[in-house]
Amino acid sequence: MSMAGLIEKARAGDGEAFRELIAPHRRELQLHCYRMLGSFQDAEDALQDTLLSAWQGFHGFEGRASLRTWLYRIATNRCLNARRTASRRPAKAWDIPGVEPPEPTGLGEVVWLEPFPDSLLDGAFNAALGPDALYERTESISLAFVTAMQVLPPRQLAVLILRDVLGFGAKEVAEMLDSTVESANSALKRARAALQRRPPPSAGRKPPPAAHSARERAIVAKFVGAYEAADLDTLVTLLTDDVFISMPPMPLEYQGRDLVARFCAGIFGAERRFDLVATRANGQPAFGAYLRGSDGISHGIGLIVLTLSGDRICAMTRFENSVLSWFDLPRTLPGR
Structure with a gap:
């Protein structure tokens, strides 16, 4: 069935048509939520919330933006809500019996960080990156990058990921965030400056060998x-x-x-x-x-x-x- 036919059926309440429309975007939305939240479990919760909201509001999808852009708008705003309301995991005390750790160099801020399985990356990069994307795909999923993202204010984080990681245009991002282009560009500028002031520990190092090489x-x-x-x-x-x-x-x-x-x-x-x-x-x-x-x-x-x-x-x-x-x-x- 054509895309237009599926959209029409989904608007009429056909759940199977909706699932078929959403399927190509599910993995990339999950990865987007993970970049936004830094936690695999929180990302899964945000993804489910996104899909439920999309289903409940699909009758309002008018096609003025692409389905992918519409879904990213929902996912981004659900993640922003999660960042505002989430009770992050508290830091945990040293718990290895019989081992006394040396004095640490420092204490990490992002104690809620969790890893993302590579097995779930299949299908997460189906869509071509937009022309504004600055980060390579491998860099944009690394632990160092995800950790660095978590210390940014929520809206700066959202704009930087949408613009520099996914390559959405300034106007698209502003519409996703119910903002002006000027405001979105200002947030992006501040986010970039913040990353330059405190680059991740791996910044400036030699590139790693190719995966599986x-x-x-x-x-x-x-x-x-x-x-x-x-x-x-x-x-x-x-x-x-x-x-x-x-x-x-x-x-x-x-x-x-x-x-x-x-x-x-x-x-x-x-x-x-x-x-x-x-x-x-x-x-x-x-x-x-x-x-x-x-x-x-x-x-x-x-x-x-x-x-x-x-x-x-x-x-x-x-x-x-x-x-x-x-x-x-x-x-x-x-x-x-």
């Missing part, structure tokens, strides 16, 4: 071998001088090879040994981390996401084990 596989294999063997010396050789560790929702952050080495030495020195299971998050190599138990079973304790710079690791982000199911990773592994 031989170079990436070689780095990952060395990391897995060193981490599973608790080989601190080899692990340290893989790190950049300014390597950065964060652990949301724990706010502790560590920067610099020597300090990160001390942190890992504390983990390994407590006789904690791990098995790693490969996956991908935010376009980056990631691993389910499983602590080997005395019962012969390895228990899932979290997810580690690597950020690569050239042939080195410039950041490691550790998330709680509650995220493992999003990556189809089990809670336990049989002993090796």
Whole structure:
């Protein structure tokens, strides 16, 4: 059936026609909500709210803007509402038994950050980016980028994502936000200036190897071998001088090879040994981390996401084990 026919049926209350219209946009809307909110769970809630609002208000869709633009308008405003009303996850205290962490470099602000599974990126980039897009697709889903976005005021965040990430025009963005072009351009200017004043930790580093390339596989294999063997010396050789560790929702952050080495030495020195299971998050190599138990079973304790710079690791982000199911990773592994 033609697009016009589907729209007519959906306006008349045909749910199947509505679902067919929405399906090509669902994944990219989910990713948009994630960029806006920084939390996978919050993004899923915002997506469901968006789709419900779109269904309930579809009789008012007049086609003056494209269906995609209309949906982005709804999703963006639902995310702005969520940012205003959400009770973010509180910071969590250090909870690794038998390990005393070193004094951190600093305390992170974005403790609600969660990873986004690469398996959900299929279909998230169906639409061509608009001419105003400044960020490469891989950069725009990285943990460093999403984290940096979260410290922007909500409307600045929305304008920057719509303009510089998705490439919508100034007039389109102003209409989405019930604003003027002048106001939207002013918000974009302030957002860009804020990012320049506090660039993410990975700014200015060498580009990472291509995903799934031989170079990436070689780095990952060395990391897995060193981490599973608790080989601190080899692990340290893989790190950049300014390597950065964060652990949301724990706010502790560590920067610099020597300090990160001390942190890992504390983990390994407590006789904690791990098995790693490969996956991908935010376009980056990631691993389910499983602590080997005395019962012969390895228990899932979290997810580690690597950020690569050239042939080195410039950041490691550790998330709680509650995220493992999003990556189809089990809670336990049989002993090796």
